[in-house]
Amino acid sequence: MKKSFGFLRSRWFHILIAGIVLFVITEQALKFTQNLNLVPTVLLLGAFIVPLAFVAYFYGQERSIDRDIHQQQTPLSAAGLCFLVGGILGVVAASTIEYATLQRLSVLVMVGVGLIEELAKLILPVIIFIRWQYRSEADGLLFGVASGMGFAALETMGYGLTTLITSGGDIGTFEEVLFVRGLLAPAGHAAWTGFVCAVLWRERNIKGRKVINFTVFGAFIIAVVLHSLWNSIFVLAGPTLLQVVIVIAGNLVVAGVSLTLLFRRLRESRHLQLGH
Numbered sequence: 001m002k003k004s005f006g007f008l009r010s011r012w013f014h015i016l017i018a019g020i021v022l023f024v025i026t027e028q029a030l031k032f033t034q035n036l037n038l039v040p041t042v043l044l045l046g047a048f049i050v051p052l053a054f055v056a057y058f059y060g061q062e063r064s065i066d067r068d069i070h071q072q073q074t075p076l077s078a079a080g081l082c083f084l085v086g087g088i089l090g091v092v093a094a095s096t097i098e099y100a101t102l103q104r105l106s107v108l109v110m111v112g113v114g115l116i117e118e119l120a121k122l123i124l125p126v127i128i129f130i131r132w133q134y135r136s137e138a139d140g141l142l143f144g145v146a147s148g149m150g151f152a153a154l155e156t157m158g159y160g161l162t163t164l165i166t167s168g169g170d171i172g173t174f175e176e177v178l179f180v181r182g183l184l185a186p187a188g189h190a191a192w193t194g195f196v197c198a199v200l201w202r203e204r205n206i207k208g209r210k211v212i213n214f215t216v217f218g219a220f221i222i223a224v225v226l227h228s229l230w231n232s233i234f235v236l237a238g239p240t241l242l243q244v245v246i247v248i249a250g251n252l253v254v255a256g257v258s259l260t261l262l263f264r265r266l267r268e269s270r271h272l273q274l275g276h
Helices: 011-033 036-063 076-104 109-120 123-131 137-166 171-187 189-207 214-235 241-275
Strands: none
Touching: 011 036, 011 171, 036 076, 036 137, 036 171, 036 189, 036 241, 076 109, 076 123, 076 137, 109 189, 109 214, 123 137, 123 189, 137 171, 137 189, 137 241, 171 189, 171 241, 189 214, 189 241, 214 241
């Protein structure tokens, strides 16, 4: 029984609960007072609660793995740097490239978005990979999840602000965007980038040198395909019951595959390290 409820003492759970409480308090204050000065706080909390909790979970998993004397554990500062800087670099790079190129595309827009954003989120993790200070697959997984979640949080802030402006200040629609994107964030950017980085680190350990082989390239293509499918499904959203069913079912399938790939890599990285 104690093991079943062990998550109640976990840092990620404390972050999630504290964040939700603060969000509800601030959101209710915004509705009651209509004070627009509270909008940035609601936006910040709504965009960052789930990403921070998800990264904290993987940080705890990474710290719990036994290592040999040659392997250094990832400090909180490194994970935080990847979350913040990796997210910012990814958003800026993706936005710039998408603005310059996607307006010239047609049917390939969704694939283009997936390709550009998956590349952008890898900027800082690849720099860390080249330095090779943190060597286990669990480290790569953490850096990928952190960069993906930083990207997702900042992207959610952008969507939230845009929704608030275009809806004429409709707080209900604004909060709906924050809720849906926050809930889905782990199954999106974090899962895809975390999966690719885990495979990248794993192949380095197997080959004994920095390498981007067909396995790594294949993992990246899988991430791009899942990303493209995810975006394409949302395009099908509409008022009819059939459209609603298609969007929900499609999201569940893509989310299920994405999270399965991510947690499979987490499980195998733990077994590999313990076996070593």
